[in-house]
Amino acid sequence: MFLQLPTNLQPDVLAQLREMHRFNHRSVGRRMELGLNALERALLYADECNPRSGLARLDPRIQRSIDHLLAHLTDPPSLEALAAVAGLSRSRFAKLFEEQVAETPGQFLEQHRLLRVKRLLEYTSQTLQDIAEQMGFSSPFYLSLRFKHRFGLSPRDYRQRYVERKAT
DSSP states (O other), X not given: OOOOOOTTTHHHHHHHHHHHHHHHTSOOTTHHHXXXXXXXXXXXXXXXXXXXXXXXXXXXXXXXHHHHHHHTTTSOOOHHHHHHHHTSOHHHHXXXXXXXXXXXXXXXXXXXXXXXXXXXXXXXXXXXXXXXXXXXXXXXHHHHHHHHHHHSSOHHHHXXXXXXXXXX
């Protein structure tokens, strides 16, 4: 299959391929892994225009609203604001978003906020209170409930297991 990259994606893909090449010719530890990560990023960029990819099938208005929502995870815009970004009425936006993404904007938002919480638990020593405030959850208790529902572990247990796994 031949994939024609749009002009706006070409610099990103090329930069990642150059990065892969650069790691291949360095004598640093993990050069193979770093090179493969760069290759994976190049392929992920290219997948955005792959006609067989789910991303390519997204209505551009929904893609714009998703980009806007992901850029504002900690202070999420209202449904009305997202609909305005998409240039649609609130009801049409909600229906089209669910058709395209297979979940409501609220579900999408919570999923991505919880993924960010997961990373904060892994890479910071912030308290659950601080993380809840930062990510816009009403309380650490509510965050803990949603996190456990999504990942099957409390945030505390998740962080502890992550630290233990990282130590081995």
